[in-house]
Amino acid sequence: KQEVTQIPAALSVPEGENLVLNCSFTDSAIYNLQWFRQDPGKGLTSLLLIQSSQREQTSGRLNASLDKSSGRSTLYIAASQPGDSATYLCAVYILTGGGNKLTFGTGTQLKVEL
Amino acid sequence: GAGVSQTPSNKVTEKGKYVELRCDPISGHTALYWYRQSLGQGPEFLIYFQGTGAADDSGLPNDRFFAVRPEGSVSTLKIQRTERGDSAVYLCASSLTGAHPYEQYFGPGTRLTVT
Numbered sequence: 001k002q003e004v005t006q007i008p009a010a011l012s013v014p015e016g017e018n019l020v021l022n023c024s025f026t027d028s029a030i031y032n033l034q035w036f037r038q039d040p041g042k043g044l045t046s047l048l049l050i051q052s053s054q055r056e057q058t059s060g061r062l063n064a065s066l067d068k069s070s071g072r073s074t075l076y077i078a079a080s081q082p083g084d085s086a087t088y089l090c091a092v093y094i095l096t097g098g099g100n101k102l103t104f105g106t107g108t109q110l111k112v113e114l
Numbered sequence: 115g116a117g118v119s120q121t122p123s124n125k126v127t128e129k130g131k132y133v134e135l136r137c138d139p140i141s142g143h144t145a146l147y148w149y150r151q152s153l154g155q156g157p158e159f160l161i162y163f164q165g166t167g168a169a170d171d172s173g174l175p176n177d178r179f180f181a182v183r184p185e186g187s188v189s190t191l192k193i194q195r196t197e198r199g200d201s202a203v204y205l206c207a208s209s210l211t212g213a214h215p216y217e218q219y220f221g222p223g224t225r226l227t228v229t
Contacts, residue, residue: 004156034217043205043222044157089156099169099212101147104156 002027002094006105013080014113021075021108023090028068031100032093035064035075037086038107044089048075080112116140118221120206126227127196135191135224139208146189147218148181149205157205163189164212196228 003026013019023033031052036044048057048064050073056065063076073090087109091102119138127133139146144165149157159173163183171181178196183189193200203225207218 032217036220041225044220046217046219049217091156099145099162099164100214101159101162101170101173102149102157102207102218103159104149106154106156 002030002092002103004090004092004103004105006088006090006108008108009106010109010111012111012113015080015082017080017112018076018078019080019110021077021088021090021110023073023075023105025071025073025092025103027094028071030068030092030094033064033066033073034091034093034102035062035073036089036091038089039086047088077110080110082112082114085111118206118208118219120204120221120224122224123222124225124227126229128229129196129198131196131228133193133196133226135193135204135226137189137191137206137208137221139187139189139206140219143208143210143219144186145209145212145216145218146183147207147209148189148191149207151203151205151223153202160191162212169212193226196226198228201226201228 007022034049035047050066061078087107089107091104146163148160151157162170166186178194181191203223205223206221209216209218
């Protein structure tokens with residue numbers, strides 16, 4: 001059974017700091033990997049999707065990498081801002097006999113302080 | 115275009131009651147997914163539809179939970195004899211097709227509270 005772990009569970013940093021969020025998964029037979037942002041009481045906002053043939057994706061101040069062989073992904077946030085405060089979730093796409101589904105980690109709760 | 119929509123946004127019900135949660139996927143998406151997110155946890159897979167049929171319902175916790183998608187578009191998640199442990203945010207997602215891991219697009223969720 002695929003398990004996804006995110007470290008740290010919570011992180012507090014001062015504004016302007018660069019930071020790295022970690023995601024690891026137990027079964028390397030994944031397809032895509034996706035990072036989401038979730039604000040309190042809200043739904044999921046997609047940040048970056050890394051396809052199985054890719055090693056990284058970038059969008060603005062965000063960069064996500066994927067190493068399937070080691071079962072790891074990282075989300076790098078440059079020059080953090082208070083507006084980045086949210087919970088960040090990673091999820092892996094796995095193909096099953098019935099189709100495909102996402103397995104999520106439990107998230108990293110980020111607080112960026114002024 | 116319009117994204118995935120879910121109604122109601124919030125639902126409060128008493129223990130033992132029946133509830134229905136609705137999901138409208140993105141037009142043209144044949145695959146539809148339901149997930150459940152308990153407080154402090156990541157979403158967990160419940161069921162996946164390809165067209166009208168449930169292709170994978172391995173995540174449904176017990177037989178009180180049932181979902182339908184009769185015309186291959188709108189889906190309804192039905193929960194019978196609700197329990198306090200059913201309180202969670204129920205998320206719906208859709209993708210172009212389920213046969214390939216196309217990106218899943220999520221709705222805003224329905225927050226269910228069982229008192």
